[in-house]
Amino acid sequence: MKRFLKQLRVLVVLMSISTFSYAQIDFDSFLEAGVADANRLLELYMQPAFEGFGNGMNSGWYNTAKPHKFLGFDVTANVSMARVPDASRFFTFRNSEYENVFFAGGSSVETPTLFGPNLGADDLPQLSFRDFDDIDNDGDFMEELIRISAPTGLGIDESELGINAVPVPMVQLGLGLFKGTEVKLRYIPETDIDGEGNVNLFGIGVMHDIGQYLPGEKLLPIDLAGFVGYTNLSSQIYVNDAQTQSADFDASSWTVQAVASKKILFATVFAGFGYTNYDVDFGLNGTFNTESETLTDPIAFNYANSGMRANVGLRLKLLFLTLHGEYALQEFNTLTVGVGISVR
């Protein structure tokens, strides 16, 4: 259990606030491999984590197609688990994509991503680093300087968690306005994280009852709504004590959905279909000194994707208390569970 909690903490920190302070990563050492190689390796290794986060951000917006009545509201907390596809458990390290790092056993090798299996050293390929700074002054910049096991994965699916997924926690407020319109807000003001960085979140969504425009609305057996939502999360984690170096994470997503739901007693079945998009930037900013050079803002990469999303879910409402769950089919299929208070 202790290990599970540690894993959960790491994952939550990793994705929603950024791991890079807690992880105590020695970025200076990273950069000794050269900026281009460091970017490429990090980008591929971290890819499922960032993409999973992007998928997870678009989940949990709604659990019914019926907007609140005027000044009705809900406060809802969700955790979305964006399941990492099996194909994203490994990435292909290709020698042709790197300058100073290579796999000596062939032109390419499969190696775990962050969300890959937790392999021991005997099962991991070794990556070789060239003496590109000619440390031994022999004029040979291509010789192998050192060989190190490729990074292993977290092995999340092997743990008590039992599902290889990126967790995305979220809290939001829904408020009924007029003419079948409801606005949803996700908001965390810029918040200091124990002096190690900060995080802020903003999201806004609008749900509008479209059933009211259809002839014979009263005869419709279901509620129908359109929904548009946008979420942005930014965080900055200081890498050094002087707070001149930071790992910066900025993720935004939006979704457009058609939503239908049917209430039967205290249960509401809902489903949605539409289009989603996410855009995640990660950067390592500041001035970093390697043994051979000074680098400014050396790491930057971006993950972006868009596609169709369909989901189905169930909400239970007991007086003001709501419990809900949904499963979304998208790039990273996502399971969301949540609890909330809903009035009117």
Add this chain to the structure above:
Amino acid sequence: MRKTLLLLSIVSLALFGCGEAGVELDVTKGSTVTIQISRNLVNSDVDNFFSTTQTVNFADDDFEEYIGDAESVIIDKLTYQFKDYNNISGDLVLMDITLGTGSPNNSILDVFGLVVENTGTVLAYETGNPESALSAAQIANLESLGNQILARQNITFNASADFTDDIDSDFVIEFTFDVTLRVTGE
């Protein structure tokens, strides 16, 4: 740049052991002992015999960044190479070389009847390779070096070369040990 570029290996370490098995990785590097053979010393000896000792600390010299987290140290391979010999006379000279450690000497390598000439890298021992030139006792001595490295001890190498005749120039013998540190993290 001993502080080497582990790129993502460091990530794994840094994630403070999230998997059931924690984090485990190997760091492998060739650590070299270089013996300078002096023509004057060889030729001035009535038996054309040369010997020297050299003290090294592989842990601090080559693995400073990692040795503190190492769980075990293994020597996977031993190679040697002759370099920089200038055979001016064209005469054929043979030599026997020995390499050992400590006092009394624990033999690691004995090679007899070698032609004195520049060579490429010659494999003396490799884990699992039946072509090894080392005896079982020598392999055991080699393996014990791993423990000395893990303990960050200095290692004193005793090297000797016995020639059949005078030699034409100084030259170098490089003994290279492929040292693998098994590093673990919780």
